[in-house]
Amino acid sequence: MQHDGPKLKVLLADDSNVTRLVFSSLLKRSGHEVVMVSNGNEAFMKCKSEQFNLILMDVQMPVMNGLSATKLIRANEALTGTHTPILALTAADSKADLEHCVQAGMDGYLHKNITAGELHDVLQCYLNPVRQKEAELNDGFEGGESNSSGKGEVREGAVFTSSAGENRNNGPEEGMHSLLVSLRQAFAYRDESLMEQSSLKMKRMALHMKSEKLADATFRVQLAFRRGDFDTARHHLRSVEDLVSRTMEQPGFELDMDFNR
Amino acid sequence: MKTLIVEDDFISRRILKEILSPYGECDIAIDGEEAVQAFRMALDDSASYDLVCMDIMMPNMDGQEALKLIRALEKERGASGAREAKVIMTTALGDPRTVVEAFYKGGATSYLVKPIGKQKLLQELRNFELI
Numbered sequence: 001m002q003h004d005g006p007k008l009k010v011l012l013a014d015d016s017n018v019t020r021l022v023f024s025s026l027l028k029r030s031g032h033e034v035v036m037v038s039n040g041n042e043a044f045m046k047c048k049s050e051q052f053n054l055i056l057m058d059v060q061m062p063v064m065n066g067l068s069a070t071k072l073i074r075a076n077e078a079l080t081g082t083h084t085p086i087l088a089l090t091a092a093d094s095k096a097d098l099e100h101c102v103q104a105g106m107d108g109y110l111h112k113n114i115t116a117g118e119l120h121d122v123l124q125c126y127l128n129p130v131r132q133k134e135a136e137l138n139d140g141f142e143g144g145e146s147n148s149s150g151k152g153e154v155r156e157g158a159v160f161t162s163s164a165g166e167n168r169n170n171g172p173e174e175g176m177h178s179l180l181v182s183l184r185q186a187f188a189y190r191d192e193s194l195m196e197q198s199s200l201k202m203k204r205m206a207l208h209m210k211s212e213k214l215a216d217a218t219f220r221v222q223l224a225f226r227r228g229d230f231d232t233a234r235h236h237l238r239s240v241e242d243l244v245s246r247t248m249e250q251p252g253f254e255l256d257m258d259f260n261r
Numbered sequence: 262m263k264t265l266i267v268e269d270d271f272i273s274r275r276i277l278k279e280i281l282s283p284y285g286e287c288d289i290a291i292d293g294e295e296a297v298q299a300f301r302m303a304l305d306d307s308a309s310y311d312l313v314c315m316d317i318m319m320p321n322m323d324g325q326e327a328l329k330l331i332r333a334l335e336k337e338r339g340a341s342g343a344r345e346a347k348v349i350m351t352t353a354l355g356d357p358r359t360v361v362e363a364f365y366k367g368g369a370t371s372y373l374v375k376p377i378g379k380q381k382l383l384q385e386l387r388n389f390e391l392i
Contacts, residue, residue: 215298219298226289227289
């Protein structure tokens, strides 16, 4: 199975015409495919009938809100053994709000007033070389050309294909992957508290797996981030990515998933 | 001068960072455990810290314990004596017992009682010939 370039099929759930218009035009401009719905119930129904690479979900919507929809989607995924990243679309950014989103099973959040450049950066998290490594491990989907050695910000070629996750269990790589996504998001947003949270989890997971290297690399990201030295942080973030993908290649890679919850 | 600030308190961290940043790179660890890890990694990179400013009372691992481990690491890597890092222990209490322990058993170079004054801290660094 082949895909042609770094395109995502995105489900956009928001009750506001304006938000839908803004995000759909931003996404389409980058060549992504967008399917729009206006409440949580529609989002859930859409997810049952179609596969998406990414879901952008408003939190407050009529009929069914984004949190309930996420819970339903996650429950359904537990049956099918898939996992589609869901990001909250939110205007608020209080810790409590974010925490609700995470508890409902979302992978992260986007501010509604995100700029095109920022959105582009975040989507890069989903055009991630780790996906390719997983692709090599899982028959369910295939990756494109690897560009993980490249120094450029833009990583091309990797994408979840429409069959992403078909054959994969909700294994530890998912936990690792979503932590990596949080780290990248924290970095992209210069979000200190998300950085602290996600690197703490990543370090714990690394130590649990007896990968001191990964724990160190994660801590190096953290230290550089705290110093405000983002170039160095970016550099170490790449090491983390490499170590994570190498870890996933190891046979018998197993982990207690409690670490991610 | 490469500095490691070890503080669980956000405000104290900010203050120390502000005072010390003009003199070089400042890393921040939020407890003793992180301090030891950061110190070890710096030794790994052959870019060890010249100065460690460490709070005594911290969660997870306190400053005393961290200091002992840091000195042990230095010894193990042959960085003791004149090459060892200057360690200033900071404490909110003028509790002589913990201070004495930090000095004589833990190997602290000096100690300062909070609140940390800029001049007082800089004077210490001059005494150590770090600045």
